[in-house]
Amino acid sequence: MYVWSKLSNSQWIDAWEERFSGNSNLVIEYLKGGKSVRLRLFCESKKEADAVVERFGGSARKLVSADWNKVVEPPKPVKIRDAFVLTAETRPKELAALKKANAKRDLIVIPPEMAFGTGDHATTSTCLRLLVDVGRTRKNTKWSVADLGTGTGVLAIAATKLGCAEAYACDFDPFAVAVAARNAERNETSEIVVKEQDVLKWKPRKKGYDVVLANLFSTVLIEAWPVIARSLAPGGDLIVSGILATQAWDVFTAAAEHGIGFPQVIKKGKWVTARGGHLKDLIEAPDL
Ligand SMILES: C[S@@+](CC[C@H](N)C(=O)[O-])C[C@H]1O[C@@H](n2cnc3c(N)ncnc32)[C@H](O)[C@@H]1O
Numbered sequence: 001m002y003v004w005s006k007l008s009n010s011q012w013i014d015a016w017e018e019r020f021s022g023n024s025n026l027v028i029e030y031l032k033g034g035k036s037v038r039l040r041l042f043c044e045s046k047k048e049a050d051a052v053v054e055r056f057g058g059s060a061r062k063l064v065s066a067d068w069n070k071v072v073e074p075p076k077p078v079k080i081r082d083a084f085v086l087t088a089e090t091r092p093k094e095l096a097a098l099k100k101a102n103a104k105r106d107l108i109v110i111p112p113e114m115a116f117g118t119g120d121h122a123t124t125s126t127c128l129r130l131l132v133d134v135g136r137t138r139k140n141t142k143w144s145v146a147d148l149g150t151g152t153g154v155l156a157i158a159a160t161k162l163g164c165a166e167a168y169a170c171d172f173d174p175f176a177v178a179v180a181a182r183n184a185e186r187n188e189t190s191e192i193v194v195k196e197q198d199v200l201k202w203k204p205r206k207k208g209y210d211v212v213l214a215n216l217f218s219t220v221l222i223e224a225w226p227v228i229a230r231s232l233a234p235g236g237d238l239i240v241s242g243i244l245a246t247q248a249w250d251v252f253t254a255a256a257e258h259g260i261g262f263p264q265v266i267k268k269g270k271w272v273t274a275r276g277g278h279l280k281d282l283i284e285a286p287d288l
Pocket of ligand 1: 116117118119123124127148149150151152153154155170171172173176197198199200215216217220242
């Protein structure tokens with residue numbers, strides 16, 4: 001185990017939390033009467049710790065295992081409806097116990113690594129809940145999914161476990177792509193096609209995807225709407241997140257300009273997640 005650390009002014013705390021959101025191995029400690037903070041990120045390998053130093057400065061050192069238990073609470077498993085339990089646990093005995101205690105749920109194992117999407121962030125868990133709903137409406141049909149900005153691969157893994165026939169996952173961060181591919185294998189969903197791809201430069205296939213998942217940030221979503229609209233097949237379900245409540249109006253009005261609408265909007269803390277589709281399909285849908 002390695003630890004990356006850096007001192008920062010406490011006014012930047014929000015920015016650091018957002019940068020590492022979803023990674024439960026970040027510990028922020030206030031110093032000197034609250035004016036400064038010490039950031040520590042616990043990493044599985046030297047390579048990961050060095051990658052953080054290269055990106056954000058600071059320093060990395062090896063951690064003796066005794067320190068690890070003292071400073072970091074192991075992330076708690078996250079339950080998603082009655083469908084999934086997300087866990088960082090990789091030890092076979094502990095995994096077996098978790099499986100036994102949650103016999104009716106599928107286990108998704110995502111160890112903490114330097115990629116977003118361990119399930120404990122509001123955006124990931126809300127996307128997963130909506131995905132479970134979508135998966136159930138599509139049960140026994142042949143549906144495809146595109147997971148744009150896949151991070152750890154968690155959404156594509158869940159979609160595959162829910163029975164999708166085809167899953168494409170991409171991220172522009174090569175590190176995330178490697179993590180997602182590893183997690184797909186680990187969770188016996190290695191049929192997921194994981195690619196290094198910038199969503200903004202992506203050319204989706206003509207027939208599109210039945211379900212498109214995009215937990216990206218507001219600025220990326222606004223720029224990506226034309227691509228996202230093209231990637232969604234007629235009658236498709238779109239789940240988006242990563243939207244700060246303060247930016248949601250801009251994000252949704254920009255989506256409408258590309259024929260996309262969201263009848264279901266969920267706010268959790270400062271984050272907004274939404275489920276929608278092509279406005280044309282929503283308007284022409286039969287009354288409930
Ligand atoms: C908020 S995380 C979501 C991760 C995961 N899908 C989840 O739901 O937890 C956003 C991910 O999108 C990726 N990303 C951001 N901008 C992107 C872009 N233009 N093209 C591809 N990936 C992008 C980031 O590298 C990051 O892994």
